[in-house]
Amino acid sequence: MANKAINIGLIGFGTIGSGVVETFNLNLPLIEDKVKRKVNLKRIVDLDIETDRGVEVNPEILSTDINDILDDPEIDIVIELIGGYQPALSFILKAMSQGKHVVTANKALLAKHWDEIMESSQINQVRISFEASVGGGIPLLRPLNESMAANKIEDIYGIINGTANYILTKMADDQRDFDEVLKEAQEKGYAEQDPTFDIEGHDTAQKLIILTIIGFGVYVKQEDFHVEGITHITLDDIEFARNELGCCIKLLAISTISNGELEVRVHPTLVDEKHLLSSVNDAFNGVYIIGDVVGPVMMYGQGAGMMPTASAVVGDCIDLIEEMGKPLTYGPEKTRVTRIKDMNEVISKYYLRLMVTDKPGVLHEISGILSDLDISLESVSQKKQVTGNDVPIFMVTHQALEENIQKAVQRIEKLESVKGEVIFIRIL
Amino acid sequence: MANKAINIGLIGFGTIGSGVVETFNLNLPLIEDKVKRKVNLKRIVDLDIETDRGVEVNPEILSTDINDILDDPEIDIVIELIGGYQPALSFILKAMSQGKHVVTANKALLAKHWDEIMESSQINQVRISFEASVGGGIPLLRPLNESMAANKIEDIYGIINGTANYILTKMADDQRDFDEVLKEAQEKGYAEQDPTFDIEGHDTAQKLIILTIIGFGVYVKQEDFHVEGITHITLDDIEFARNELGCCIKLLAISTISNGELEVRVHPTLVDEKHLLSSVNDAFNGVYIIGDVVGPVMMYGQGAGMMPTASAVVGDCIDLIEEMGKPLTYGPEKTRVTRIKDMNEVISKYYLRLMVTDKPGVLHEISGILSDLDISLESVSQKKQVTGNDVPIFMVTHQALEENIQKAVQRIEKLESVKGEVIFIRIL
Numbered sequence: 019m020a021n022k023a024i025n026i027g028l029i030g031f032g033t034i035g036s037g038v039v040e041t042f043n044l045n046l047p048l049i050e051d052k053v054k055r056k057v058n059l060k061r062i063v064d065l066d067i068e069t070d071r072g073v074e075v076n077p078e079i080l081s082t083d084i085n086d087i088l089d090d091p092e093i094d095i096v097i098e099l100i101g102g103y104q105p106a107l108s109f110i111l112k113a114m115s116q117g118k119h120v121v122t123a124n125k126a127l128l129a130k131h132w133d134e135i136m137e138s139s140q141i142n143q144v145r146i147s148f149e150a151s152v153g154g155g156i157p158l159l160r161p162l163n164e165s166m167a168a169n170k171i172e173d174i175y176g177i178i179n180g181t182a183n184y185i186l187t188k189m190a191d192d193q194r195d196f197d198e199v200l201k202e203a204q205e206k207g208y209a210e211q212d213p214t215f216d217i218e219g220h221d222t223a224q225k226l227i228i229l230t231i232i233g234f235g236v237y238v239k240q241e242d243f244h245v246e247g248i249t250h251i252t253l254d255d256i257e258f259a260r261n262e263l264g265c266c267i268k269l270l271a272i273s274t275i276s277n278g279e280l281e282v283r284v285h286p287t288l289v290d291e292k293h294l295l296s297s298v299n300d301a302f303n304g305v306y307i308i309g310d311v312v313g314p315v316m317m318y319g320q321g322a323g324m325m326p327t328a329s330a331v332v333g334d335c336i337d338l339i340e341e342m343g344k345p346l347t348y349g350p351e352k353t354r355v356t357r358i359k360d361m362n363e364v365i366s367k368y369y370l371r372l373m374v375t376d377k378p379g380v381l382h383e384i385s386g387i388l389s390d391l392d393i394s395l396e397s398v399s400q401k402k403q404v405t406g407n408d409v410p411i412f413m414v415t416h417q418a419l420e421e422n423i424q425k426a427v428q429r430i431e432k433l434e435s436v437k438g439e440v441i442f443i444r445i446l
Numbered sequence: 447m448a449n450k451a452i453n454i455g456l457i458g459f460g461t462i463g464s465g466v467v468e469t470f471n472l473n474l475p476l477i478e479d480k481v482k483r484k485v486n487l488k489r490i491v492d493l494d495i496e497t498d499r500g501v502e503v504n505p506e507i508l509s510t511d512i513n514d515i516l517d518d519p520e521i522d523i524v525i526e527l528i529g530g531y532q533p534a535l536s537f538i539l540k541a542m543s544q545g546k547h548v549v550t551a552n553k554a555l556l557a558k559h560w561d562e563i564m565e566s567s568q569i570n571q572v573r574i575s576f577e578a579s580v581g582g583g584i585p586l587l588r589p590l591n592e593s594m595a596a597n598k599i600e601d602i603y604g605i606i607n608g609t610a611n612y613i614l615t616k617m618a619d620d621q622r623d624f625d626e627v628l629k630e631a632q633e634k635g636y637a638e639q640d641p642t643f644d645i646e647g648h649d650t651a652q653k654l655i656i657l658t659i660i661g662f663g664v665y666v667k668q669e670d671f672h673v674e675g676i677t678h679i680t681l682d683d684i685e686f687a688r689n690e691l692g693c694c695i696k697l698l699a700i701s702t703i704s705n706g707e708l709e710v711r712v713h714p715t716l717v718d719e720k721h722l723l724s725s726v727n728d729a730f731n732g733v734y735i736i737g738d739v740v741g742p743v744m745m746y747g748q749g750a751g752m753m754p755t756a757s758a759v760v761g762d763c764i765d766l767i768e769e770m771g772k773p774l775t776y777g778p779e780k781t782r783v784t785r786i787k788d789m790n791e792v793i794s795k796y797y798l799r800l801m802v803t804d805k806p807g808v809l810h811e812i813s814g815i816l817s818d819l820d821i822s823l824e825s826v827s828q829k830k831q832v833t834g835n836d837v838p839i840f841m842v843t844h845q846a847l848e849e850n851i852q853k854a855v856q857r858i859e860k861l862e863s864v865k866g867e868v869i870f871i872r873i874l
Contacts, residue, residue, distance in 0.1 A: 320741050
């Protein structure tokens with residue numbers, strides 16, 4: 019090992035940070051042999067350096083002073099695992115301005131400050147790696163960026179939020195309602211006490227921004243695309259999808275291009291049970307990507323958690339050490355995207371569920387509205403009465419324009435005999 | 447694009463070679479932008495340069511003289527796609543000795559001449575890349591070698607032969623016999639006229655040798671591990687597995703380590719329908735890998751075919767161009783493997799099927815043999831008579847030693863009331 023030792027500074031000694039320490043504890047010899055250098059976790063900075071994380075660590079490398087990493091000229095690679103926007107952004111920018119390479123799992127930061135971070139990386143001629151930011155430990159961004167580099171990417175369909183996928187899987191498997199499963203997921207630690215970020219699709223959206231950059235070379239802000247969560251999905255929807263349509267419901271991140279026009283969207287989606295994505299269950303993630311040369315591929319694994327995420331973080335460190343001189347390019351150099359489509363322009367098949375008063379003419383009124391808006395039905399199913407005089411109706415449309423579906427839903431909701439909201443779910 | 451243009455020489459203008467040409471035709475600008483250089487397919491050598499391959503190609507770059515590539519000092523990368531051992535080996539060694547980097551899809555050659563090829567690569571300080579040799583276009587070897595480099599690999603379970611998987615899938619889906627499905631597969635071009643290589647597991651074994659090197663850092667010769675194909679699998683097995691055990695049957699390549707002892711084997715395997723590998727159907731491939739840090743991951747896609755394989759070949763070229771200076775390491779530098787286990791030492795659950803004459807005491811004789819050999823049964827099922835007085839018996843064992851199962855099978859087959867072979871299939 020004639021090469022110079024590599025010094026690493028870790029910012030953030032939380033769950034993932036502890037996983038990184040544990041990974042070095044477990045596999046440092048393997049890693050050092052692979053990169054043919056000594057690798058030294060020189061410093062860990064966190065506001066709390068007292069709490070026992072349950073991993074073996076030399077107390078002398080712990081510090082509460084960020085400058086012990088940022089100003090240490092011996093540190094080559096900075097791992098940022100504090101999450102959030104600030105001070106993470108400042109730390110990363112300062113690290114890069116000091117000539118340090120950066121590894122991060124911070125999807126929120128990348129999704130919001132992509133341009134600024136990449137510009138700093140270019141100016142300072144350092145690399146930033148972030149495999150852990152999407153799909154946890156799954157080899158995903160690098161295969162997409164490198165192994166599939168001979169391809170024009172056509173479609174990305176991702177199940178990239180383990181919490182939402184866990185809830186939808188449990189609802190289907192145990193035939194239980196959303197609220198009940200969410201509560202259990204919170205108790206088991208699969209969902210946060212405030213689960214909004216996961217179940218409303220925001221986490222999925224941030225990851226989709228990163229996937230879209232690498233797949234299509236275009237940065238789309240979260241405000242600029244449709245993001246819809248899973249809170250309105252009921253057990254009825256899941257059972258109708260399964261029993262009548264042979265589908266399951268998954269929260270999908272979708273980026274798909276056609277004639278240079280890109281659709282970017284996050285929403286629950288009916289997925290045919292024959293599609294491999296439908297077999298991505300529990301807290302697992304799976305990303306299905308279609309390239310023009312390779313056809314469909316899928317990468318699958320644990321999209322979160324201490325050790326899986328640490329695997330990607332340390333994998334990035336290894337890659338950095340091996341390829342420090344290699345210039346950085348993420349995604350195609352020139353994008354084929356000429357325009358981001360509005361959600362209104364999306365064309366899809368739809369599943370609709372609504373509750374109506376069971377009296378003559380209701381279905382006639384509804385089908386009239388659909389027909390007016392050029393929406394034709396593939397199937398209609400009216401179930402037996404549940405409460406009083408109200409019955410649920412389930413409908414599946416042929417290909418229809420999202421704008422027309424939205425208009426139809428608004429008009430149907432105004433009908434006197436229609437109770438509450440009309441739920442609609444897109445079909446893959 | 448200040449950098450020097452890269453010249454590529456392609457040896458072998460067959461199906462995959464045509465796919466490579468087509469990929470450059472489709473995506474050369476994308477590739478050149480990515481690597482920031484001109485990329486020039488300078489020469490194609492094949493014995494037949496007359497036949498129209500259906501892809502656009504400049505006839506001036508075609509040649510029948512291998513030295514137009516090997517002796518051309520301007521050619522930086524040689525793509526070898528003629529397959530087989532010779533002259534492929536000589537061509538690759540000569541190319542490397544001339545300082546050329548090599549890309550190949552030649553699994554047979556790598557599986558047999560690994561050490562010689564890698565030695566030449568090291569001596570000549572050139573790289574050899576072979577993503578296309580296992581799993582066609584699926585990003586597989588590089589993710590395993592690089593993205594998962596922070597892991598000790600524990601298990602590799604691969605469906606890596608599309609022909610065998612197509613046949614097993616069709617048997618299950620259409621409830622048809624092996625011979626009938628094989629015939630159809632041959633007619634559709636999914637199986638060769640001589641299908642031995644695919645259906646007897648040899649192709650899977652060659653690919654497993656490569657996976658085992660990268661996952662575990664040890665080269666195991668094909669003669670040194672158990673390789674069993676799918677020709678003895680009947681529709682009865684598939685249906686019993688599905689209906690009684692909730693399993694499907696897949697031809698698996700298995701490499702798994704325990705206390706430094708490695709099991710390497712290829713055989714049909716009962717896979718639980720809840721396992722994601724059971725959803726890898728038709729001609730698709732899927733490789734399920736467990737790392738000690740990341741846990742399980744799976745990579746999925748088309749394991750063969752003109753364009754998917756070309757995607758991996760050209761992806762390797764891009765990687766080579768971007769990282770020509772990077773030293774080459776495949777797999778862990780030091781292997782953890784202390785010993786390759788003999789097949790006799792494998793411990794597994796087993797499914798057994800046999801045909802017996804329906805008379806008192808038969809089951810008693812069989813269970814006596816099993817009991818003598820420490821094999822306990824989880825379930826036994828005797829079906830109604832099929833022909834004459836003969837009935838099939840299906841058994842599932844608890845964990846048992848392969849050696850004992852083999853002995854039991856031999857002894858059971860000698861029983862007067864047992865007709866023909868006892869078929870046994872391992873359970874994952």
